[in-house]
Amino acid sequence: MIACLLIPGFELRAALRKQPGLALRPAALSPAAGAEPLLGPVTAEAERLGVRPGMRLGEGLATCPELVLVEQDPAAAEQAWEEILRALEDTGFAVDPADVGCVYFETRGVERLYGGLEPALRRALTAVGTAWDPRAGAAQRRFAALAAANVARPGQILVVSDERLRDFLAPLPLELVPMEPRRRAELHELGVKRVGQLAGLPGSAVAERLGPDGRRAWGLARGGKAARVRGRRPPAEIVEALEFPEAIGNELTLRRAFGALVETLMARPERRGRFVRKLALSARLVGGGSWRRSATLRDPTTELDRIKAALGPKLAELPAPVVELRLELVELTEQDGQQLELLPAAGGELDVRLREGLRQVRASTGSGSVNQVVEVAPWSRIPEARALFVPRDD
Amino acid sequence: MVAHSGSSRVVRAAGRLNEPRAAVVEARVDGMPVRVNRLPVEVVREEWRVVDRWWTEEPVSRRYFEVVLQSGENAVVFRDEEKACWFTQRGA
Numbered sequence: 001m002i003a004c005l006l007i008p009g010f011e012l013r014a015a016l017r018k019q020p021g022l023a024l025r026p027a028a029l030s031p032a033a034g035a036e037p038l039l040g041p042v043t044a045e046a047e048r049l050g051v052r053p054g055m056r057l058g059e060g061l062a063t064c065p066e067l068v069l070v071e072q073d074p075a076a077a078e079q080a081w082e083e084i085l086r087a088l089e090d091t092g093f094a095v096d097p098a099d100v101g102c103v104y105f106e107t108r109g110v111e112r113l114y115g116g117l118e119p120a121l122r123r124a125l126t127a128v129g130t131a132w133d134p135r136a137g138a139a140q141r142r143f144a145a146l147a148a149a150n151v152a153r154p155g156q157i158l159v160v161s162d163e164r165l166r167d168f169l170a171p172l173p174l175e176l177v178p179m180e181p182r183r184r185a186e187l188h189e190l191g192v193k194r195v196g197q198l199a200g201l202p203g204s205a206v207a208e209r210l211g212p213d214g215r216r217a218w219g220l221a222r223g224g225k226a227a228r229v230r231g232r233r234p235p236a237e238i239v240e241a242l243e244f245p246e247a248i249g250n251e252l253t254l255r256r257a258f259g260a261l262v263e264t265l266m267a268r269p270e271r272r273g274r275f276v277r278k279l280a281l282s283a284r285l286v287g288g289g290s291w292r293r294s295a296t297l298r299d300p301t302t303e304l305d306r307i308k309a310a311l312g313p314k315l316a317e318l319p320a321p322v323v324e325l326r327l328e329l330v331e332l333t334e335q336d337g338q339q340l341e342l343l344p345a346a347g348g349e350l351d352v353r354l355r356e357g358l359r360q361v362r363a364s365t366g367s368g369s370v371n372q373v374v375e376v377a378p379w380s381r382i383p384e385a386r387a388l389f390v391p392r393d394d
Numbered sequence: 395m396v397a398h399s400g401s402s403r404v405v406r407a408a409g410r411l412n413e414p415r416a417a418v419v420e421a422r423v424d425g426m427p428v429r430v431n432r433l434p435v436e437v438v439r440e441e442w443r444v445v446d447r448w449w450t451e452e453p454v455s456r457r458y459f460e461v462v463l464q465s466g467e468n469a470v471v472f473r474d475e476e477k478a479c480w481f482t483q484r485g486a
Contacts, residue, residue, distance in 0.1 A: 373411055381444050382454055383486045387411040 001107045001117055001159070002229050003138040004145035005088070005124055006152075009041030009053070010101025013132060014077035015070045016043075018288075022068055026051065028060060030069040033319035040072070075282040075290035075326070082235070084128050091127040094231025102149075104142060106229045121157045130155065139165065143224035147176055147195075165223050170196025179217040183210050195221045239328040240265040247286040247321035254315045254322065261327040262307050271332065275300035278331035281311045284324040291318055298360075300333040358392075367391075414481035419471055421480075427459055430471055430482070434464040444472075458486060 007013065012029040016022050026049050029040025037057040049064040061067055081100045088095050092113060093105040107120050114120040121136045128134040137148025139160040147169060152158040160168045172195045174184060187210075192198050198206070199221040207215040219225070240261050248254055258281070266276075280294035293314040301307065311327075345353060358370050371389040380386050420429040427435050440460040447454050455475040462468055470486040473479070 371409075374408075381446050383412045383483055384410045384414060386485075388408045389411050390408040 001111075001138045001140065002142050002145045003105050003107050003121055003124070003136055004142070004149040005103050005105070005128065005134055005136050006146070006149035007084075007101040007128070007132045007134050008150075010081065010132075011072065011074070011077045012041040012043070012070060014080045014100075015073040017076070017080065018073075019070075022070060025068055026064050026066055027068040027070050028053075030071055031057060032072055071287065071289040073290045074292040075284065078280075078282070078292055084132070085232075087127040087129075088124060089234065091123055093124060094229075096229045096232055102146070104145065104229045105231070107138065117159060118157055121159075125155060125157070141165070141224045141226050142229065143177075143220045144169065147172055150176055162223075166196075166199070169199065169221065169223065170194065172196075174198060177217045177220050180213050183214050183217065186210065187214075233331065235328075235330050237328075238265060238268055238270050238332075239326060240268075241324055241326040243324045244322065247323050249318075249321035251315055254318070254325065255312060257325050258312060258315060258327070259308060261325060262304055265327055265329060266302060266304060266307070271329065273302075274332040274334070275302055276307060276329055276331075277333050278329075279307065279311065280328050280330050281314060282326045282328075283318060283322040284326075285318075285320040286323055287320055289320070291322075293317070294330060296331075412483060412485035414472070414474075414483045417471055417480045417482040419473075419480035421473070425457065425473065427461060427471055427480075430461060430463060430469055433467075435461045436464050437462045439468075460486075 009029075012027070015029060016027070023043060024045060026043060026046035028042040028046055028051060031037045031039065039051065039053060039055045039057060039060045041053050042051050046064060046067060049067075051060045051064050051067060055063070057069075077100050081097070085095050085097060085103065088103065088105065092110045093107075094109070095103050095105050097103045105124075107117055110120050110123075111117055114123050117138060121138060125134050125136055133154035135149050135152035135154055136157045137145045137150070137152055137160070138157070139145040139148055140162045144160050144165050148158040148160045151172070174187060174193055174195060174197075177195060177198065187193075187198065192201070198218055201218065203215065203218055206218040210217070242257050242261055244257075248257070265271075276297060277300045278294060278296045280292060282290060282292040284290050293311065295310040295314075297306065297310055362370050368391045370392050372392045373387050373389050375387045376385070378386050418429075418431050419427050421427050426438055426441075429435060438459055438461050440458075442458050444454060444456045444458060453476060456472040457475065458470060458472040460468070460470050469482055470484070471480060471482050472486070474481060
């Protein structure tokens with residue numbers, strides 16, 4: 001069986017750990033700086049007073065004037081989530097985290113250890129702790145397990161067998177199926193509001209009308225694929241932090257501090273010459289909140305300049321002065337060497353690489369960013385009449 | 395369900411390479427540039443004229459200068475005699 005353990009509103013719960021009194025008052029997670037002003041998860045009291053997650057900030061405050069906005073603390077949320085994952089791993093589950101607050105694992109390997117499926121899931125809930133109000137769902141398919149966990153109450157375990165999967169999914173709201181908001185709105189306009197209604201439509205018609213995203217959602221509404229869950233590779237846990245005597249807002253100073261952190265971290269003996277694949281930069285902000293960005297490198301590397309180039313520009317996104325800067329190596333490769341080329345690439349191989357490079361440029365900068373120069377009148381005395389650049393999206 | 399009737403095809407136009415760009419140029423009475431985009435001209439290396447398409451509705455009459463600026467940068471500027479404006483241009 002595939003199990004899904006869910007903690008709804010995890011970011012809000014993590015941010016409220018520092019001010020637990022707010023949990024009983026109407027509170028909502030404030031929007032991130034620079035993002036659309038939409039409320040994040042809300043407390044039960046706020047929900048009782050009519051405030052809903054995803055509501056516009058102004059609308060939320062108008063609905064409930066005493067609403068308290070809780071500043072986002074992504075570093076604290078990440079840290080708390082990592083503690084939960086480790087607690088689950090210590091209990092014997094090979095976890096596959098989907099997002100903060102949502103993790104999947106396979107129960108087959110531990111069912112005998114704990115005496116069955118339900119005792120194993122009960123053990124997982126205990127490992128997380130009742131303070132987080134976790135709930136668990138289990139099914140033969142990943143999406144069905146997620147749906148079951150969404151329906152379960154705090155501390156409850158809901159197991160859905162393959163035989164009654166259709167009947168279980170049918171009355172659930174369409175919001176449960178991940179898809180583009182535009183597609184969901186389109187389905188709502190067509191009167192499709194339940195998972196069962198979507199599952200009942202012909203697949204080819206859904207694909208034609210809604211494209212690949214809609215087809216994927218249709219597949220999930222019918223239970224999804226019976227894919228296996230692969231346990232994550234535990235993070236590397238190599239961290240360096242720099243605490244400033246006073247809050248720093250100057251980007252140049254922050255860049256220098258970041259450069260020093262990269263150099264110190266890469267020189268740590270625990271790395272043992274392994275290459276860096278993923279790293280994360282986080283900061284404690286002067287107002288009490290935090291900020292976090294991570295980057296996965298396309299090719300694992302040990303080059304300081306490439307690592308600095310991957311994360312350095314993100315310092316410009318810092319919303320407030322910083323009192324502590326922290327850099328962690330999240331994922332390292334197993335290999336400690338790189339295969340060099342005996343002969344330089346040529347002909348078809350070079351062409352393939354060029355196409356791949358251009359594809360990546362297009363993927364990161366958008367359509368129309370790659371152009372081809374076409375000579376039209378190379379003999380012309382007027383320079384701008386000699387050649388054109390033509391967008392290439394093939 | 396009814397299929398979309400609209401097309402998602404996007405048409406993008408081609409552009410000219412080395413299109414002239416407007417420049418702020420101070421010139422002497424004889425037309426020689428002394429400042430290009432507020433940078434003093436160190437030396438004028440070459441000068442030439444391009445007169446073309448005089449038989450069309452859009453004739454071209456330009457006086458080109460290849461200059462070295464005080465910053466060490468090479469630049470090509472021209473005065474469009476038709477529009478009485480200065481431009482910089484690459485690939486000239």
